[in-house]
Amino acid sequence: MKKVIVGNHAVSWGVQLARAEVISAYPITPQTQIVEELSEMCADGRLPARFIKVESEHSAMAACIGASVAGVRTFTATSSQGLLLMHEMLHYAAGGRLPVVMADINRAVAPGWNIWTDQNDSLSQRDTGWIQLYCENNQEVLDTTVQSFKLAEAVDLPVMLVLDAFYLSHTSEPVDIPDQADVDTFLPKREARLKLDVNDPRAFGALSPPDMYMELRLRQQEAMEQALEVFDAVEAEWGERFGRRYGAIEPYRTEDAEIVLVTSGTVTSTARYVVDERRARGEKVGLVKIKMFRPFPTARLRRALAGIPRVAVLDRNLSPGRSGIFAEELRAALYDLEPARRPGLDGYVIGLGGRDVTPDTIGECLDRSRAALAAGRAPEREDLWVGVKP
């Protein structure tokens, strides 16, 4: 069934299809529509889940954690300041190896007060131990929502599904909604392998002294590493059933490319358009979309980018005092390539706080990288700001 729905509702429909059992959330723009719709689904019986109203995002995540330890499928959604308030609990969900699924609508962080999109909210949760998946369109949002539960529950790690404020959250697109029966086969009821049991009480989150703590972290790291392959398997099964796959990363027209854009989120769609346009003019450009930010698909990115003369990373985010965060991650990922195959890398900071990223913005990035490549110049800075007022 196709429906024209906004990205937020694509999340809600995905959660309904996944038959989440406990939903706890606190409203925040631009996420609110997600849980608003879910609360209605819970109220009118379409989704027989327990909807827990709470007084803060911290509590929302705490409620999800509690329910998840008890063995049920849980979901929440948030944005920006709300996500930041959850920070402590994000570590707890990941360290507790709880397959909580959360949608984060990328919204710039205050101050200055701003409800528009950029990625600093989710990226500043980089080290909390959550799998992060960035989406490009509403269909991908719905598909990824359902897949996230399967992925999370397979590796016992929480998944953060990320989409751009307004460009996805509030933009309507036709979305194919799979049949419930098919989704039920794809995603059966959660079977927690370790959960609270009043008949055999154990301490969850127990004291872990120095002779244990490292091993627990190692197991978490191994699960993260495994998540990439599991994601492939999940996508493969989804693809078989529903005919759509996205990939942890997606190279686009990178064959023989001299310059490759690296993108995430909705900027990717604009970049595809620019690549097509430039290719039509005979320019050898391509792009690599990064969907999975954690675990970081290092090996795949190395393979995709090795030997490319110049890489232009488009970061809708900023690590102040350094550069765009994707650029930073990529520099580290590509460092081990032998120098001859290691691309030059330009890190562009664009579109912060919802500033429009137009084909011209991306064109300017490409032009600057091409000029640098032609001149054999290293980037003059790690952060190249494009689209700022003089």
Added chain:
Amino acid sequence: MPDDRPIAGPARGVSPAAASTTPGGRPVAGTVQGAPRAAVQATPVERPIADTVHGVPPVAVSTTTTLVNRTGSWKYIRPVYQDKVAPCNQGCPVGIDIEGYMNLLREGRTQEAIELLLRENPLPAVTGRVCYHPCEDGCNRRGFDDAVAIHAVERVLGDLALASPLPPPAPRTWPETVAVVGSGPAGLACAYHLARLGYGVTVYESELEPGGVLRYGIPEYRLPKQVLARELERIRALGVSFRCGVQVGGELPWSALAEHHAVFLATGVHRSRPLGVPGEELPGVRAGLDLLSEVNHGLRPELGRCVVVVGGGNTAMDCARTAVRLGAEVTVLYRRSRAEMPANEEEVFEALREGVHFEFLAAPVEVMGEERRPEEEALEAIRASFDEEDARRSALRLAGLRCTRMALGEPDASGRRRPVPIPGSEFLVPADTVLCAVGEEADADALPEGLPRDGGAVAVDALGSTGLPTFFAGGDLVDQPHTVAYAIGSGKRAALGIDRWLRIRAGELGDGTDLAELRYGPAGNVSMTRWRGDDPVQRVAPLNEVVTPERINTDHFRHAERHADRQHPLEQALGGFDEVNQGLAPEEALAESRRCFNCGVCNACELCLIFCHDIAIRRRGDGRFEIDYEYCKGCGVCSAECPRGAMAMTREGL
């Protein structure tokens, strides 16, 4: 996880090594459904987590049961279940377990709710209509949204009781018989309880039919005669006999009651206090009580167009509303302001709704007769000799009531500010009839000689004993508010007092009754159930303390609008003496019972069990809960979350 799922195998393990050692779908020790907890507790078993890798489980979970950690040793205070008293129970002059019947009704145990109500109150269909429900004043729900409409629920239960089969005669347990003099609410209550306690009871009534003020005082539009008749049937069915039309102390001397082993006096107050102003002997000036009695006897006296009611109590309101129904324009004259009016607020509201005019801060100075020419008077006298109707009409010939404005001065003994006349403020209120409702007093001549008195009232102890051997008293004769509920309450206390006295006299009981233990709360009325010691409601470590609003955890309640009584439309109400208040439907009463906080009494809501972090609270077979002090850390969350103050934290013994 089924093996046919493509990622089942490798995904379940965390690393490839883990996957090979832990086949997908194999249960992990930590989730194995073990023996019931009690068994585990006896021998804590170490059950390692199966998919241990690197020597650690997948998460920071204890590898052994936490039952080995007896966290109960941490606490220095412990929670206990401790039932208390709901403020409504204490506030009820009858001494009804209101909270108890609300809970039974809420649980759908309607018949049991009715029985619990009838344990304390012989006349619920009456009090559900006419009691001014002081129980609701203390309702803890008041500070949350609005008090529970207790009176309306009682009325529904009372009406359901009337529709139920009559009870069998009460078994006669004791040889003694008791005479009850007066069949008003106090007398009926005493008779009812004594019959249920196993005594032979005879009620003496001077009127031709029993009921006293319920029949001859309270107007039909507040209490239909049919309701009273059916309540009386139930009391008769218990075996109480009635002798009506007999004036004890009149044609039947007090000595005739000597055949009985005790006498309960509940003859009420009938003598209207005089206005104390010139002209009150004029025809057209009448005692309010007499009017009410006349109308209740089925007469419809002619009052003329203008009626002035003097007084601000409930009798005044009854008179005013009755006069309105007889077609008069009514003015109520009250010497203080509305705030000081002793009449019930609802009665005042209804009187206003029905068009009664109020003159506050005004007092009568003189009743003015109409000056008539001699020939007119002669003519009327001739007419009157032929026609009784004309004679009555001629008696109406008042000019009006000369009044003075009052101001409120210093507080008097009652604490209310004393009204003081304002000089030169006199005015005339036209009146065809003046109804006097400034209070009533007992007719001392009609009582047995030697009764100890306390002012105008008969002096009694807490259980109605006058001190004069065999004589007990209650109702309006004794010093208490003149309401139906207080009368019923005093009748019950006296029944208890008579039972106790007779049993002590027979040598079957010591005299060490602790009255405090029989009361609902320190200030409440006694409970017949407590006296009999057969409370059907299970109570845990009950404490005779009233639950204050602070003890209620309102977080666990939703706002819900109080169900208002349905009232007859005004035009219908004024058309006659039909009952104005139509009460609630049974399903609305059920909804009201759901609004009840059940203050102080565990109703098995389970919040303690849900909130206990240590899973140290368990439901017992009988539906109540127990705390496992081996593991309870004394955190106090259960007690803090208890919505109704039915738990307490006590100091841990050393």
